Structure formats: C-alpha cells, structure tokens
Amino acid sequence: MLWLFALAQALGQEPGSRRDVREFLGLGPAPDAAAAKKGDPLYGQNCSACHGVNARGAQGPSLVRSAVVLHDENDAEIGRVIRDGRPQGGMPAFPNLSKDDIHNLAQYLKLQIELAANRGTYNKTYGDLRNKVTGDAKKGEAFFAANCTQCHSATGDLAKIGAKFRQAAQLQSRFLWPAEKGPAQATVTTASGEMIRGTVRKMDDFEVSLTDSTGAYRWWPRDRVRVDTEDKLAGHRALLPKYSNADIHNLTAYLVTLR
Amino acid sequence: MKLAVLLFPGLLWGQWPTYNGDYTGRRFSDLDQINQSNIDLLKVEWIYRIQGIGAQRGVGAPTIKSTPLMVDGVLYFTIPDHVFAVNAHSGEQIWQYDYEDHGGHLVGQRGVGLYGNWLYFLTPDGWFISLNAKDGKERWRQKVADEKLQYFTTMAPLVVKNHVLVGVSGDAMDVRGYLEARDPETGNLQWKWWSEPERPGDAGAETWPNQAAMDHGGGMTWLTGTYDPELNLLYWGTGNANPVFAGQSRKGANLYTASIVALNADTGKLVWYFQASPHDTHDWDNVETPVLFDAVIDGNPRKLLAQGARAGWFFLLDRTNGTNLVSKPFSGTGNWAEGVDAKGQPIPDPEKEPKVDGSMIDMPAMGATNWPPPSYDPQTELFYLNGTEGYGMAYLYDTSPHPEGYGGGSGGIFDSRSALFAIDVRTGAIRWKHEHISGPGESGGMSGGVLTTAGHLLFTGDTGKLVAFDPASGKILWHQSMLSSVSNGPSTWMLDGKQYLTIGAGDTLYAFTLARLH
Numbered sequence: 103m104l105w106l107f108a109l110a111q112a113l114g115q116e117p118g119s120r121r122d123v124r125e126f127l128g129l130g131p132a133p134d135a136a137a138a139k140k141g142d143p144l145y146g147q148n149c150s151a152c153h154g155v156n157a158r159g160a161q162g163p164s165l166v167r168s169a170v171v172l173h174d175e176n177d178a179e180i181g182r183v184i185r186d187g188r189p190q191g192g193m194p195a196f197p198n199l200s201k202d203d204i205h206n207l208a209q210y211l212k213l214q215i216e217l218a219a220n221r222g223t224y225n226k227t228y229g230d231l232r233n234k235v236t237g238d239a240k241k242g243e244a245f246f247a248a249n250c251t252q253c254h255s256a257t258g259d260l261a262k263i264g265a266k267f268r269q270a271a272q273l274q275s276r277f278l279w280p281a282e283k284g285p286a287q288a289t290v291t292t293a294s295g296e297m298i299r300g301t302v303r304k305m306d307d308f309e310v311s312l313t314d315s316t317g318a319y320r321w322w323p324r325d326r327v328r329v330d331t332e333d334k335l336a337g338h339r340a341l342l343p344k345y346s347n348a349d350i351h352n353l354t355a356y357l358v359t360l361r
Numbered sequence: 362m363k364l365a366v367l368l369f370p371g372l373l374w375g376q377w378p379t380y381n382g383d384y385t386g387r388r389f390s391d392l393d394q395i396n397q398s399n400i401d402l403l404k405v406e407w408i409y410r411i412q413g414i415g416a417q418r419g420v421g422a423p424t425i426k427s428t429p430l431m432v433d434g435v436l437y438f439t440i441p442d443h444v445f446a447v448n449a450h451s452g453e454q455i456w457q458y459d460y461e462d463h464g465g466h467l468v469g470q471r472g473v474g475l476y477g478n479w480l481y482f483l484t485p486d487g488w489f490i491s492l493n494a495k496d497g498k499e500r501w502r503q504k505v506a507d508e509k510l511q512y513f514t515t516m517a518p519l520v521v522k523n524h525v526l527v528g529v530s531g532d533a534m535d536v537r538g539y540l541e542a543r544d545p546e547t548g549n550l551q552w553k554w555w556s557e558p559e560r561p562g563d564a565g566a567e568t569w570p571n572q573a574a575m576d577h578g579g580g581m582t583w584l585t586g587t588y589d590p591e592l593n594l595l596y597w598g599t600g601n602a603n604p605v606f607a608g609q610s611r612k613g614a615n616l617y618t619a620s621i622v623a624l625n626a627d628t629g630k631l632v633w634y635f636q637a638s639p640h641d642t643h644d645w646d647n648v649e650t651p652v653l654f655d656a657v658i659d660g661n662p663r664k665l666l667a668q669g670a671r672a673g674w675f676f677l678l679d680r681t682n683g684t685n686l687v688s689k690p691f692s693g694t695g696n697w698a699e700g701v702d703a704k705g706q707p708i709p710d711p712e713k714e715p716k717v718d719g720s721m722i723d724m725p726a727m728g729a730t731n732w733p734p735p736s737y738d739p740q741t742e743l744f745y746l747n748g749t750e751g752y753g754m755a756y757l758y759d760t761s762p763h764p765e766g767y768g769g770g771s772g773g774i775f776d777s778r779s780a781l782f783a784i785d786v787r788t789g790a791i792r793w794k795h796e797h798i799s800g801p802g803e804s805g806g807m808s809g810g811v812l813t814t815a816g817h818l819l820f821t822g823d824t825g826k827l828v829a830f831d832p833a834s835g836k837i838l839w840h841q842s843m844l845s846s847v848s849n850g851p852s853t854w855m856l857d858g859k860q861y862l863t864i865g866a867g868d869t870l871y872a873f874t875l876a877r878l879h
Contacts, residue, residue, distance in 0.1 A: 126419030127533055128464035128485070128508060158763045159573065166765050167534055172509035218766035219511060219533045228758040236718050271756065271772065274719060278754070279775035306805070306824055307798050308840055324798070339776050342752045343723065351718050 123222025133212035141210030144203055148196055157214045162193065166218055171211050177201075180208045232271040235355045237348070242356025245349055253337055256360055264358040274354045278345075279338060288312060290320070291328040305329065375855030377431040379585075380472050380517035381734065382852060385653040386587040388736040389813045390853045394860035396816030399875055400829050400839040406861065406874040407452030409445075414868075417441055417467045424848050425865030427472035427517065428734070428810075431854040436863070437480060437494065438870065441467035441515070444482050446497060449856055452872060456497035462486045465513035466530070471585060471732070474518035474525055476545040481525050483514035489527055489548055503548035505529070510536050517585045519595075521626050524551060526595065528582030532644075535603040535765055537578030538618070542629060552629035556580025556599050556617055564631075565616035573763075574611040579603035580618035584648035584732050589664070592681060594632060595624045596666060598648035601641045606715045607759045607768025614639040619647040621668060621676075623683060633683035636706050638672040642714045643697065643755055644771065645672040645728050652737045652744065653680060658787060667737060667786055669746040672697070673729035674707060675789045689789025691782055692730075692750045693723030715755035715769045726753030726771030734810035734850035740817065741832050743792055744784045747807040747821060751777035779806030781821060783835060793835035797823055809864075810850025820862065822847025827864055827871075844869060 124132065145157070152162030165171050174180045181204045187195030199207070217223055225232070246256065254260050267273040285301040290310060292298070298320060300312035310329050311321040333339075381388055395403060411423050417440070429438035429447075435455060436447045444458040465485030473492075474481040479500065480492040487506030492499055505527055506512035511534035519526040524542040538556030543549065557575045558566040569575045579602040586597035602611060602618035619638035622631055637647040652667045666680035673695055677687035685705025689695075698707035713722050727749075735746035752775040759768035781795040797806045805824035812820045819832040825846050829839040845867025853862050862873040 122419070126466065126468075127511065128418070128462075128466060128513075130464070154763070155761075156765075158765055164573075164765075167510060167536065169507065169510065172507075215534075218535075221533070221767050221770065224758055224767070224770060231717055231758060231760075232756070234717055271719060275754065275773045278721070278752070278773060305799055306826070307828075307837060308826065335776070342721075342776055345721060347712065347716065347720050350721060354718065 120220060120222040120226075124216075124220050127220060129216070129220055133216050134209045135213065137206045137209035138213035141203075141206035141208070144199070144207050145210050148199070149207070152193070156217075157211055165211050166214050171208075172215070174208065177205050177208045180204065180211070229269065232269040235270050235351070235358055237351030237353070237355030239352070239355040239359050241348075242352035242354065245353050246356055249341060250337075260357070260360055262361055264360045270354055270358050273357055274350065277338075277353065277357065278342070278350065279335070281335065286331055288329055288331040290322060291330070292322070293326060302331065305331075376433075377429070377852050377854045378475060379430065379519065380428050380474075381585065381587065381650065382428075384521075384588040384590065386650040386734070387652055387654055387739075388734050388811065388850060388852075389738050389815075391815050392853055392855055392860045393815040394855070394878070395814065395818065395853075395862065395875060397818065397831065397838060400816075400818065402876040403829075403839060403841070403862070403873050404876045405841075406872045408872075409447050409452040409454070409870045411440065411443075411445070411868040414440070414443060420467050423868045424469075425868065425870060426469040426732075426849050427865065428850045428852050429863055429865075429870065430473060430475055431852070431856075431861075431863070432475060434856060435494070436870075437473050437475065438865070439470045439472050439482065441470045441485050444473060444480065444492060444497065446494070447870070449854070449861065449872070452870070458482070458492055458497040458499070460484050460488075460490070464508040466515075468513075469515045469732070471515055472517035474520045476520045476525065479545060481518040481520070481527075481545075483516060483518065483527065485513050485515070487512055487514050487529070489514070489518070489543060491548060501548055503543070505541060505543075506531070510534055512536060516583055519585050519588070520545065521588050521595065524626060526586065528584070528586075528597070530581050530583035530600075532579055532581060532601060532603055532605055533766060535577040535579070537576065538580035538582050538599055540582040540597055540624070540629070542626075554622075554624055554629040554631070556582065558616070568614040568616045570610070570612050577603045577611065578618075579605075579615070580620070581646070582648070583646070584650065587651050587653050588626065589653055589680060592664070593626050594680070595626050596651040596653065596680065597622050597624065598646070598651060598668070600646035600648055601638075601644050604759065604764045604766060604768035605644050606642055606755060606770060607757055607764035608640055608642040608714060609760075610763055611640070615641070619645055619672070621647065621651050621666070621678070621683075623680070635676065635678055635683050635685065635704065637668070637670040637674065637676060638709070639706055640709050641672075642709070642769075643672070643722070643728070645670070646731075647671060648732065649730060649746075650734055652735060654737050654739060656739075656742060656786065658686060665786070667744050669730050669735050669744065669748065669782070669784070671728035671730055672707065673724045675744065675784050676705070677786055677789070687787070687789045691784060691789070691791060692748055693752075697722040697724065715757040717757050717760065719754040719756050719772065721752055721754050723752055725749050725751040725774040725777050726755070727774065733808075736811040736813045736819070737786070738813035738819070738832050740813075740815065741783075742786055743832065744786050745811045745813065745819060745821075745832070746782050746784070747779070747809070747811065748782050749777055749779050749806070751775055781807050781811070781823075781830070781835070783832070795830065795835050795837075799824070805846070809847030809866075812851040812853060812862075814853060820851040820864075822864075822866070827851075827866070841873075843871065
C-alpha cells in the first residue's frame with residue numbers, strides 16, 4: 103500500500119516528511135524524543151529482558167503492537183501495568199519507578215512504535231545504510247568502460263559525481279534512470295511536410311502543443327501530424343533489461359569513487 | 362424490490378446495486394443503447410461536485426474512488442468520512458452523511474453496500490455504520506478494526522444472502538488480516554476468517570517459521586470480492602505479508618497472504634486458495650478483483666476466475682476448486698519469479714528480494730496494477746486492465762532478526778509506461794495494448810477502472826480524459842476532457858428508458874447520456 107509515496111518518488115519528490123506521513127497514517131502526537139532518551143536506560147534495566155530489544159517482544163509480548171501502549175494517552179494505562187504488574191501473565195510489579203520514570207518509559211515505547219510504523223522516519227534512521235556500498239569498484243569501472251563511455255566520461259561530465267549525492271542509493275537511482283522533469287524538445291511534421299521544432303507543452307493521444315523557436319504557441323490534433331521526441335535516455339533504457347544486481351552494485355561502487 | 366436486486370443481482374437488468382454492479386466482478390453491462398454507432402452523441406447530462414469538505418487529512422482534495430450504487434433512481438457514493446445520495450436523473454443531492462474520524466487512513470473509500478433499505482459504510486478508523494438509504498440517518502455502528510493498531514477500512518461492504526462482508530486494510534504495524542461476515546440487521550459478527558493460520562499445527566502454518574511471524578501477519582482484505590451463488594463461494598484477494606519488505610523473520614510462503622481465497626459464504630471456512638506472490642517482499646497486495654465468468658476451454662464449459670495481479674501476472678483458475686489454467690506475466694517478463702510451481706504459482710527468486718543496496722526487477726516499484734477495477738467482456742472474451750510496465754528497485758532497511766513495520770522500501774520507477782491491456786483469457790497473451798502517450802517528463806497515464814458494455818464499447822480514463830475504445834481492437838472511438846483524471850471505475854445503468862454512464866473524476870461525478878435516442 104505504499105503507492106502514495108512511491109508515486110511521490112516517481113514524480114521526483116523526496117518521500118513524505120516524518121510529520122506528513124504521521125498525519126497520513128493517523129499516528130497521533132509525535133513522541134517526546136528527550137523523554138524517550140531518558141527512558142532508554144530504564145527500559146534496558148527493567149524491561150528488555152522480557153520484552154526484547156526495541157520492545158519487539160521476547161518471552162514477553164511485543165510492546166510495539168500492544169493495544170495498551172497504543173491506546174495510552176497520558177501514561178495512565180502504561181503506568182498501571184508497570185506499577186501493579188500482571189501477576190496472572192507472569193509480569194512482576196515495579197512499584198519503585200517514579201511518575202517521571204513511567205512517563206519516560208512510555209515515551210521510549212512510543213518512539214519504538216514511531217520508528218517502526220512511521221515510514222517517514224526511515225530515511226533518517228537508515229541513512230547510513232542507504233549509503234552502504236557492497237559492489238566491486240574495479241568491476242564497476244570495467245562495466246562503465248564497456249557500456250557508458252559512448253556518452254559519458256569519468257573525467258568529464260561525471261567528474262566528482264560521487265560527491266554530489268548524500269547517499270549511494272540516490273546516486274544509484276539517478277544513473278539507472280536519470281529522467282528529468284520538465285519540457286522536452288519535439289519535432290512536429292505536418293501533412294504538408296512542414297517541420298516545426300519546439301518545446302513540448304502538452305502531448306497526449308489527442309493533441310500536441312508546443313512553443314516553437316519563435317516563441318509562438320502551436321497546436322495540432324495528434325492524428326494529423328507526426329511527432330518525434332528526442333530520447334536522451336535511449337542508452338539508459340537499453341541497459342535496464344541487461345543489468346544484474348551485481349552490475350548495478352559494482353557500477354555504484356565505482357561511481358562513488360569519482361570525487 | 363431492493364432486496365430482490367441484492368439476492369439476484371444479475372436478474373434485474375439496468376441497475377447497479379453492488380460495488381462491481383453484480384457479483385461476478387466482470388464490470389460488463391448488457392446495456393447497448395449507447396453503442397459504437399451512436400457514441401458521437403454521448404454528452405454530459407449532469408455534473409455533481411462535492412463542495413464544502415476541503416482538503417482531507419494527509420491526502421488533499423476529496424477524490425471519488427467509489428463506484429456509485431444506482432438503485433431505484435438514486436445514486437449512493439462516498440469519499441472517506443462522507444456518503445452522498447444523489448438523484449440519478451438530475452444530479453441533485455438528496456442527502457449527505459458526514460462522519461468525524463478519530464484516526465486511520467483517508468487514502469480511499471470505495472463505496473457502500475445496500476440491503477433492503479439499509480446502507481453499509483466503513484470509516485477510516487474502523488467503524489462499520491448502517492444508514493437509512495431514505496434519509497442518510499445513522500441506524501447503528503459497530504467497531505470492526507482498531508485504528509491504533511494501524512488498521513483502517515476503505516472497502517465497499519458486499520451483501521451476500523444475510524451476510525454483510527467487511528474487509529480491513531493496514532500494513533504499517535504488522536497485524537493480521539481478516540474478513541468478517543456481519544448481520545445486516547444488527548451488525549453483529551457472524552463469522553471471522555483470519556488471513557493467517559491461528560496456531561502452529563493449523564493448515565498453512567507450515568509456511569511460517571513460528572507463531573510470532575504469523576502474528577505479524579498481513580494479508581489485508583481491503584477490496585470488495587466476488588461471489589458465485591451456485592457454489593456459495595466468496596472469492597477474495599489478500600494483501601502483502603508483513604513486515605512488508607523484510608522477509609527474514611518469516612521464511613516460507615506465508616499463507617494466506619498475497620493470495621486469492623475461496624471461502625464458504627455461510628461459514629467463512631477456506632475451500633481453496635491460490636497464492637499469487639508466495640513470500641511476498643514487494644508490497645504486492647493481491648486484492649485485485651477476482652473476476653468470475655464461464656467460457657469453453659479446450660471444448661469444455663468451465664466455471665472460471667481471472668485476475669490481473671499487482672505482481673504483474675495474469676491468472677486463470679477453475680473457480681470450483683482453484684485449479685490453475687493460465688499463469689503468465691503481463692508486465693515485463695515476471696523476472697522476480699524463477700518459474701511456476703505445480704499449482705501454477707510463481708516461485709519467487711531469492712536474488713530479486715529486497716537488498717540493502719537494492720534489488721531490481723522488471724516491474725515498476727509500485728506494482729503492475731492496483732485496485733482500479735478490471736473488466737471481462739464476454740463478447741470479445743478478453744480481460745482488460747490498466748497497468749504499468751517498467752523497472753523498480755526494492756531496498757531492505759531493517760536487517761535485524763525481528764524487523765517491524767515496512768522494514769524497507771521501494772525506490773525508483775524506471776522507464777515507466779502506463780497502458781490499457783487486453784488479455785486473451787485462454788492464453789494470457791496480450792491481444793492488444795494501448796500505451797498512454799505523453800511528452801517525456803510529463804506525468805499522467807491510464808486512470809481509473811475499466812467498463813465494457815454490450816454496445817461494443819470499453820470506457821476508461823487516460824490522463825485528464827474519459828475515453829471509449831473498441832474492445833476488440835483497441836481503437837479510440839470517442840473522448841471527453843474532464844476537470845480531473847478519472848478516479849473510479851466507470852459504471853452504467855438504465856433509468857426511464859435512457860442509458861447513463863457515470864464517472865468519478867476527482868471531486869466531481871459526471872453522468873453521460875445520448876443527446877438523442879433516435
């Protein structure tokens with residue numbers, strides 16, 4: 103069900119911000135990061151032995167998908183369970199934890215929920231991972247020499263390309279399909295043989311309009327003219343069916359070295 | 362009369378009493394007043410625009426994704442949190458029901474179900490609400506899903522005998538899918554089918570490593586299914602497994618996620634299943650309509666079920682028992698699979714699963730198709746859907762042994778091409794394909810669902826236009842500019858001797874009729 107964000111990415115936008123995605127998901131108020139930080143060691147000392155790393159469950163239940171935690175709004179329910187325990191379920195009481203401790207623990211749990219459920223946080227959480235390169239730069243260089251140098255040069259247009267992207271994954275997406283948003287050039291050939299070159303304004307099954315070299319607006323029904331658009335991506339399109347995952351990873355490993 | 366329509370939806374010609382018009386999901390209408398010889402006379406009869414609602418939380422302007430029901434001259438349709446009743450003759454609003462949600466996703470609302478005088482509506486935060494069709498007054502509400510667990514509800518309830526079928530959505534928080542049958546008079550639960558085995562040892566549990574993995578679940582039942590009254594079987598699609606992109610904690614096929622399931626309508630017991638995307642790690646909800654029709658295959662009349670799956674494959678099954686007759690990719694080469702197993706189910710290639718530094722397949726990241734309704738035309742014996750071709754990447758983020766949430770993401774929709782596909786049901790071969798044309802860098806594509814009619818017409822959206830095609834050849838016969846792209850499944854019905862065509866596009870519902878009948 104990722105389509106909304108996949109679409110945003112397709113349109114060249116960054117994935118939704120943490121706040122936007124939280125609003126879309128209806129996740130409610132953001133966790134208090136400062137309180138969650140204080141709750142972290144408390145969780146480690148008191149809870150993690152049973153509820154597992156990041157509260158994802160061990161012999162005790164997961165607290166990331168706990169209805170008690172998810173429905174709690176003012177620490178009341180979480181506090182009651184912590185102070186009284188759940189003797190029938192084998193959970194001891196923690197009467198010595200203060201009200202502040204309980205609040206901090208509750209915020210720690212809400213943060214674990216946020217980090218799992220709010221995919222708008224992933225880019226930040228996994229930023230380092232998305233910069234990870236596993237390919238073989240030498241093999242990538244050979245692939246580049248065999249497939250890319252007709253149009254590109256490691257010392258020309260792509261010099262320092264490795265420094266231009268924050269994450270290797272972004273560079274990788276870019277070389278796989280460097281589509282530009284925005285106007286393309288096209289040549290329209292009319293029935294009388296007139297050829298008009300210009301910048302495409304609109305083109306679909308029914309009509310084509312463009313701004314010609316004199317700056318004039320021109321329009322034709324699509325079925326009365328021939329339209330040729332330049333395909334700057336032909337080389338990239340031809341490579342898509344040929345790549346193995348290893349080819350892609352190797353090429354990325356090579357391109358990040360161009361700095 | 363309304364009750365009769367619902368018990369025998371195929372018999373009373375000319376209305377549109379369920380989400381798909383009838384139980385088969387074919388979205389083929391016997392009406393032929395509007396046909397190839399007079400399509401040039403099609404004109405806007407009326408326009409209804411939703412007003413006064415404004416941007417909806419997290420999604421923006423109101424968008425009609427529901428297919429309106431048309432019964433006894435009244436149209437009933439929805440957007441998230443709102444139901445509208447409109448005079449089908451004129452487009453005049455009769456009533457509007459407004460609901461204030463307390464969470465959940467407003468990504469879509471597919472419409473209402475109708476039983477006698479009662480409407481059934483689902484809210485973003487998991488309330489199942491019955492309204493009086495006469496005036497839109499609420500009769501009762503029942504909670505069917507917990508929005509705090511990231512469940513939400515968007516589907517059009519399906520009424521079958523004295524059951525109202527209610528499915529759920531939600532994969533942000535790794536919960537189990539389920540389908541419920543509820544009592545039309547009280548809303549009380551009649552039966553509940555879980556998308557995963559409940560305990561180790563249950564049938565299907567061998568496709569999961571342990572209880573915790575089954576509890577992470579998935580397999581949401583978020584789109585209206587179909588029904589065969591003779592076999593008394595419901596056919597329902599289930600969504601992706603959870604965690605969505607991180608499969609390491611759920612090794613195995615993960616039944617019954619990303620599947621078509623056949624359930625006994627009175628008991629909810631599983632009769633057969635077919636898994637379209639075993640061990641799904643690409644967010645490929647398999648909820649696309651399981652379309653029912655009969656045809657002669659190799660000289661024998663067969664009861665069939667066809668689906669164009671989000672995983673990019675076309676499937677043809679014998680709907681009595683799930684036997685596979687055709688499995689064939691329609692988008693790309695299906696290179697995420699190594700082939701098919703003895704049941705005709707694709708075998709996922711581990712090399713194509715999401716990786717930390719990305720894994721590419723020859724399908725766009727968001728899948729080959731989605732919820733917009735397909736159509737089967739018995740006159741051409743072709744199956745139609747709007748789909749996408751291209752290449753996409755899948756990334757693994759959460760590499761821990763116990764991932765939670767999506768655990769990864771898709772990135773990139775490379776060399777993406779949107780098209781209307783016409784598929785030969787006997788072979789899965791693409792008979793014709795209409796590729797959307799646009800300038801490089803322009804957005805847009807085929808939009809909304811597909812409707813075919815006995816008038817030898819196929820209606821669907823292409824960017825900002827409503828288009829009529831010749832279903833046999835794919836030739837464009839007629840088009841009309843709209844203020845927004847088609848956003849729902851087109852539908853058609855007959856009222857006072859006139860055939861209407863209804864289209865939702867953004868916040869506006871359009872009705873078309875012929876300018877003159879003779």
